[in-house]
Amino acid sequence: MRKLILVIVLGFFCLGAESASxxxxxxxxxxxxxxxDPLAYISSLSIKEIQQLTGRKLxxxxxxxxxxxxxxxxxxxxxxxxxxxxxxxxxxxxILGIVALACLFVPYLFIASIPCAILAIIFGNQARKANxxxxxxxxxxxxxWVTLGLILLALILVIVLxxxxAYGWG
Numbered sequence: 001m002r003k004l005i006l007v008i009v010l011g012f013f014c015l016g017a018e019s020a021s022x023x024x025x026x027x028x029x030x031x032x033x034x035x036x037d038p039l040a041y042i043s044s045l046s047i048k049e050i051q052q053l054t055g056r057k058l059x060x061x062x063x064x065x066x067x068x069x070x071x072x073x074x075x076x077x078x079x080x081x082x083x084x085x086x087x088x089x090x091x092x093x094x095i096l097g098i099v100a101l102a103c104l105f106v107p108y109l110f111i112a113s114i115p116c117a118i119l120a121i122i123f124g125n126q127a128r129k130a131n132x133x134x135x136x137x138x139x140x141x142x143x144x145w146v147t148l149g150l151i152l153l154a155l156i157l158v159i160v161l162x163x164x165x166a167y168g169w170g
Contacts, residue, residue, distance in 0.1 A: 039073050039076075039077060040077065042069075042070065042073060043070045043073040043074045043077070045070075047063055047066065047067075050066055089123045089124075089126050089127035089130070089137065090123075090124070090127035090128075090131070090134040090136040090137035090140065091136055092123045092127075092140075093119075093120045093121075093123040093124035093127055093136065093137050093139075093140025093141065093144075094120075094124075094136040094137070094139050094140040094143070095140075096116045096117075096119050096120035096123065096140060096144070097116075097117070097120040097124070097139065097140040097141075097142070097143025097144050097147070098143065099112075099113075099116045100113040100114075100116035100117040100120055100143060100144060100147040101113070101143055101146065101147050103116060104147055104150060104151065110151075113147055113151065114148075114151060116144075116147075117143075117144040117145075117147035117148050117151070118144065118148075119144075120140045120141065120143060120144035120147075121140075121141055121144035121145065121148075123137070123140065124137040124138065124139075124140035124141035124144065125137075125141060127140075128141070
């Protein structure tokens with residue numbers, strides 16, 4: 001009996017379940033179409049506009065502080081990529097650096113590590129010119145140079161070993 005009463009009460013509450021929201025008008029979404037970057041907005045304000053926003057007149061020290069802040073913001077935004085810049089060259093540099101290091105220790109594939117290392121250095125430097133904060137590009141350049149250094153070290157070791165073998169036969 002209790003179960004039947006519980007089912008009836010739950011059914012009563014579930015029957016009247018309707019949406020209570022009001023659909024938004026299409027005019028309200030136009031203001032949200034293009035979001036504003038707050039740092040770029042602050043760095044573009046003039047002293048008069050800042051005084052209007054704060055509702056009071058700024059002192060000389062505050063005006064200087066605002067200008068220094070705007071300068072630092074603009075300097076920080078200059079290093080960031082503009083818009084939707086893809087960091088595909090940074091990814092490519094990192095992948096080529098990994099391939100170069102991996103091929104270095106595989107027999108018969110160590111010759112492929114030389115062009116991979118050179119391409120990792122080239123693509124990494126190009127990506128770092130576009131975005132100096134790209135850590136993947138930096139990793140690709142480092143792995144490329146490490147691979148070339150290991151190849152040079154192995155080449156020097158082979159030359160030393162071959163020259164020492166010929167010394168004992170003479």
